[in-house]
Amino acid sequence: MVKVVTSFGRSGVSDWLVQRVSAVILLAYFLFVAWVLLAGVSYTEWKGLFEATWMRVFSLMALLSLGAHAWIGMWSVLTDYLTERMLGSKGNVLRILAQLLTTLALFVYVVWGVQILWGY
Amino acid sequence: MLQVSIYRYNPETDAEPRMQDFQVDTGGKDVMVLDVLEQIKAQQDSTVTYRRSCREGVCGSDGLNINGKNGLGCITPLSETVRDNKLVIRPLPGLPVVRDLVVDMSLFYAQYEKVQPYLQNNTPAPAIERLQSPEDREKLDGLYECILCACCSSSCPSFWWNPDRFIGPAGLLQSYRFLADSRDTATEERLSRLDDPFSVFRCHGIQNCVNVCPKGLNPTRAIGHIRNMLLSRAA
Numbered sequence: 363m364v365k366v367v368t369s370f371g372r373s374g375v376s377d378w379l380v381q382r383v384s385a386v387i388l389l390a391y392f393l394f395v396a397w398v399l400l401a402g403v404s405y406t407e408w409k410g411l412f413e414a415t416w417m418r419v420f421s422l423m424a425l426l427s428l429g430a431h432a433w434i435g436m437w438s439v440l441t442d443y444l445t446e447r448m449l450g451s452k453g454n455v456l457r458i459l460a461q462l463l464t465t466l467a468l469f470v471y472v473v474w475g476v477q478i479l480w481g482y
Numbered sequence: 483m484l485q486v487s488i489y490r491y492n493p494e495t496d497a498e499p500r501m502q503d504f505q506v507d508t509g510g511k512d513v514m515v516l517d518v519l520e521q522i523k524a525q526q527d528s529t530v531t532y533r534r535s536c537r538e539g540v541c542g543s544d545g546l547n548i549n550g551k552n553g554l555g556c557i558t559p560l561s562e563t564v565r566d567n568k569l570v571i572r573p574l575p576g577l578p579v580v581r582d583l584v585v586d587m588s589l590f591y592a593q594y595e596k597v598q599p600y601l602q603n604n605t606p607a608p609a610i611e612r613l614q615s616p617e618d619r620e621k622l623d624g625l626y627e628c629i630l631c632a633c634c635s636s637s638c639p640s641f642w643w644n645p646d647r648f649i650g651p652a653g654l655l656q657s658y659r660f661l662a663d664s665r666d667t668a669t670e671e672r673l674s675r676l677d678d679p680f681s682v683f684r685c686h687g688i689q690n691c692v693n694v695c696p697k698g699l700n701p702t703r704a705i706g707h708i709r710n711m712l713l714s715r716a717a
Contacts, residue, residue, distance in 0.1 A: 363676075374676070374678050375683075375712045377679050448643065
């Protein structure tokens with residue numbers, strides 16, 4: 363059992379499951395948005411779409427999925443390459459720093475996204 | 483004449499590794515890669531160092547990186563690997579080099595040890611052997627045949643980056659060999675030691691292990707089974 367403290371769910375099964383479910387939600391969302399855009403949409407129709415509560419809920423779900431998905435994915439990549447094993451003692455510092463930046467960016471995007479979805 | 487290029491490195495005398503070229507006359511025969519090494523060692527340079535033992539794919543000693551693909555030198559015929567008359571032999575990637583083609587397998591064995599690769603059964607021992615139905619025995623096929631040559635784990639990028647945390651395809655194949663054994667009663671303890679984001683889940687299913695296994699085994703499938711077991715015990 364490897365001890366982890368910065369992964370999304372602390373557990374391998376949990377991270378794996380969240381990664382898969384969030385991927386399906388994102389796929390559904392982006393396919394839907396692509397379909398709307400390709401079908402041709404005017405500004406009023408687009409605005410109307412995002413005024414509907416279900417679309418806001420769907421968008422927020424996709425946004426939260428993106429946050430979780432990116433956290434797990436970035437954590438995997440960073441713990442592959444930015445490690446003490448690969449870079450010596452500065453590896454841990456660099457990784458924690460990169461993880462903080464990733465988390466901060468995701469937090470800002472989620473809050474900003476909520477503001478966009480419900481603020482207009 | 484076959485153009486052979488061999489990775490040479492002696493940590494005691496060399497500042498860095500180098501490739502040494504040899505010309506080998508195979509007499510037009512489709513010999514094995516190990517035969518080429520033996521011929522070089524016998525006729526051209528006796529300092530070329532590699533591991534070998536059974537020379538028939540049973541002991542797993544001569545795992546090598548042959549023309550870019552891991553395999554056992556003793557059961558890889560030249561016809562299978564040589565293109566443009568060139569044969570490049572390097573040590574298994576990702577493991578520290580002891581000398582030339584000999585790698586330090588400590589990390590690999592440490593991961594193997596982690597999965598406790600032995601039968602655990604705490605029920606009182608019966609007077610005869612612990613019996614198993616033919617169906618239950620069949621579940622071990624494709625798992626028990628592993629010879630621990632390390633071709634799979636040393637071809638796995640996840641193992642290259644985290645050989646101290648990710649158990650790797652070889653260890654996980656053996657892990658599942660005991661998880662799937664009807665006589666083993668330590669399933670829960672075994673699974674609870676694997677439920678972290680590294681041990682099993684660092685596998686991203688790229689199947690390099692399946693591609694190189696000289697025994698034709700499928701560690702990716704075994705890892706999938708372990709993942710399913712972990713999923714079904716999780717609340």
